[in-house]
Amino acid sequence: RKEVEQDPGPFNVPEGATVAFNCTYSNSASQSFFWYRQDCRKEPKLLMSVYSSGNEDGRFTAQLNRASQYISLLIRDSKLSDSATYLCVVNTGRRALTFGSGTRLQVQP
Amino acid sequence: DTGVSQDPRHKITKRGQNVTFRCDPISEHNRLYWYRQTLGQGPEFLTYFQNEAQLEKSRLLSDRFSAERPKGSFSTLEIQRTEQGDSAMYLCASSGQENTEAFFGQGTRLTVV
Numbered sequence: 001r002k003e004v005e006q007d008p009g010p011f012n013v014p015e016g017a018t019v020a021f022n023c024t025y026s027n028s029a030s031q032s033f034f035w036y037r038q039d040c041r042k043e044p045k046l047l048m049s050v051y052s053s054g055n056e057d058g059r060f061t062a063q064l065n066r067a068s069q070y071i072s073l074l075i076r077d078s079k080l081s082d083s084a085t086y087l088c089v090v091n092t093g094r095r096a097l098t099f100g101s102g103t104r105l106q107v108q109p
Numbered sequence: 110d111t112g113v114s115q116d117p118r119h120k121i122t123k124r125g126q127n128v129t130f131r132c133d134p135i136s137e138h139n140r141l142y143w144y145r146q147t148l149g150q151g152p153e154f155l156t157y158f159q160n161e162a163q164l165e166k167s168r169l170l171s172d173r174f175s176a177e178r179p180k181g182s183f184s185t186l187e188i189q190r191t192e193q194g195d196s197a198m199y200l201c202a203s204s205g206q207e208n209t210e211a212f213f214g215q216g217t218r219l220t221v222v
Contacts, residue, residue: 008149032208043200043213044152087151096142096165097202097211099151 001026006088006100014108017078021103023088024070033064034089035073038102044087047073078107111135113214115201121220122191129187130217134203141184142211143176144200145169152200158184191221 006023013019025033033050048055050062050071061074075082088100114133122128134141139160144152155174157165160181170176173191178184188195198218202211 004151006151034210043215046210046212049210091208096154096157098154099144101149101151 002100003027003098004088004090004100006103008101008103010104010106012106012108013078015078015080017107018074018076019078019105020072020074021086021088021105022070022072023100023103024068025088025090025098026069027090027092027098028069030069030090030092032091033062033071034091034097035060035062035071036087036089036099038085038087040085044099047086075105078105080107080109083107113201113203113212115199115214115217117217118215119218119220121222124193124221125190127187127189128191128219129185130199130201130219131183131185132201132214133183134201135205135212136182138203138205138212139181140204140207140211141178142202142204143184143186144202146198146200146216147196155186155199188219191219193221195219196221 035047036044037047038044050064054063059076063072085102085104087102090098116131141158143155146152156176158178173189176186198216200216202213204211
């Protein structure tokens with residue numbers, strides 16, 4: 001079993017739609033969680049950290065469920081520019097960041 | 110630019126040759142990571158330094174791979190006797206404190222022919 005698992009997609013949604021991605025992690029000792037965005041042939045860039053209480057940044061909302069060991073990302077009012085791969089990232093503290101394989105989002109006009 | 114920088118950006122090499130990549134992290138960051146990424150996959154962890162100490166190495170890092178961070182600043186990743194399967198994007202990232210986010214360089218794209 002992979003340490004961090006994501007649905008690879010692709011998720012094809014129309015502009016303005018709301019879309020949600022989930023990610024599960026296997027290490028219950030994981031301490032910090034992030035969503036990164038990666039455009040084609042570019043490096044991953046931090047989208048947002050995920051806090052236990054949940055957090056929101058504009059159209060993006062991240063949630064953490066420690067009991068079920070999953071995190072989620074909700075994107076409201078999708079834009080064409082949101083088309084990218086979204087990487088779920090988990091950090092157990094002493095270890096390096098562990099990445100999921102990514103979920104590809106394609107927002108269509 | 111005070112971000113993470115990697116050199117070279119692209120490298121084409123013949124099978125069997127040795128290659129070396131360099132990463133300069135954000136200056137105040139003491140943690141440095143190397144990842145490898147192939148098409149359609151997320152970044153796979155290779156190795157991790159805290160200051161000059163190499164704290165963890167992935168099983169992916171065969172004996173042909175070696176990484177150093179001699180003074181706790183820049184790092185090098187060397188691949189000896191390259192194979193076609195080594196073709197990938199090699200990403201370097203750095204972070205400050207434990208449990209904080211990491212920032213990536215633009216990567217070195219290696220093609221072994």
